[in-house]
Amino acid sequence: MGLPQPGLWLKRLWVLLEVAVHVVVGKVLLILFPDRVKRNILAMGEKTGMTRNPHFSHDNWIPTFFSTQYFWFVLKVRWQRLEDTTELGGLAPNCPVVRLSGQRCNIWEFMQGNRPLVLNFGSCTCPSFMFKFDQFKRLIEDFSSIADFLVIYIEEAHASDGWAFKNNMDIRNHQNLQDRLQAAHLLLARSPQCPVVVDTMQNQSSQLYAALPERLYIIQEGRILYKGKSGPWNYNPEEVRAVLEKLHS
Numbered sequence: 001m002g003l004p005q006p007g008l009w010l011k012r013l014w015v016l017l018e019v020a021v022h023v024v025v026g027k028v029l030l031i032l033f034p035d036r037v038k039r040n041i042l043a044m045g046e047k048t049g050m051t052r053n054p055h056f057s058h059d060n061w062i063p064t065f066f067s068t069q070y071f072w073f074v075l076k077v078r079w080q081r082l083e084d085t086t087e088l089g090g091l092a093p094n095c096p097v098v099r100l101s102g103q104r105c106n107i108w109e110f111m112q113g114n115r116p117l118v119l120n121f122g123s124c125t126c127p128s129f130m131f132k133f134d135q136f137k138r139l140i141e142d143f144s145s146i147a148d149f150l151v152i153y154i155e156e157a158h159a160s161d162g163w164a165f166k167n168n169m170d171i172r173n174h175q176n177l178q179d180r181l182q183a184a185h186l187l188l189a190r191s192p193q194c195p196v197v198v199d200t201m202q203n204q205s206s207q208l209y210a211a212l213p214e215r216l217y218i219i220q221e222g223r224i225l226y227k228g229k230s231g232p233w234n235y236n237p238e239e240v241r242a243v244l245e246k247l248h249s
Helices: 006-032 034-048 058-064 068-082 127-131 133-143 177-190 204-208 237-248
Strands: 096-099 104-106 117-122 148-153 196-199 215-220 223-227
Touching: 006 034, 006 068, 034 058, 034 127, 096 177, 096 204, 127 133, 133 148, 133 237, 148 177, 177 196, 196 204, 215 237, 223 237
Parallel strands: 117 148, 148 196
Antiparallel strands: 096 104, 096 196, 117 215, 215 223
């Protein structure tokens, strides 16, 4: 990949300033109006399921907002979204991925004829991805006759050496492919009922699909049929259900 174009550098600089101001203002407001800020964060957490997640109390994650680790993670996600080129009806990137056996392949290899393929991007340290994983499994149970499904394990959302939440899974940022494969194997305990692959260490699928921290897509015959909104706030398996129901009818 070449160097970013000057226009992209300017956009990145603008996003850097936006995120920096957001964090500074958030810290100040958290000091001056702690109760009000916490209520706002809880309202956002309701959308992701964090407030209903039995594995986390409010004290496990709210105090991490506006930290240095929060700043770097949000900046990474915002920069990634600047390079999002996927669009409805457009060609779905045929990114290289790695099976849990270590075999390299491409996303399109999991398409079967004209059957839609549901792509679910996420990681074990992403609470909303894990909390809604049973919803995803129900999609597989209900629509496996008309669609195929693939989990793509990407870089950790809340690694223990990054923007970490208390009481979360203890997984560090992946330093090599073996680390990523080992983390993805932990997901098998949830019986995903579909193939699980991992992103390359260059994070090619995560970048081209702007998938960090989690995201859903449906592709069909190499084209993007459905593009879910960015997680965690807008990660919604029920939108996938609505699309598949329409196809089924």
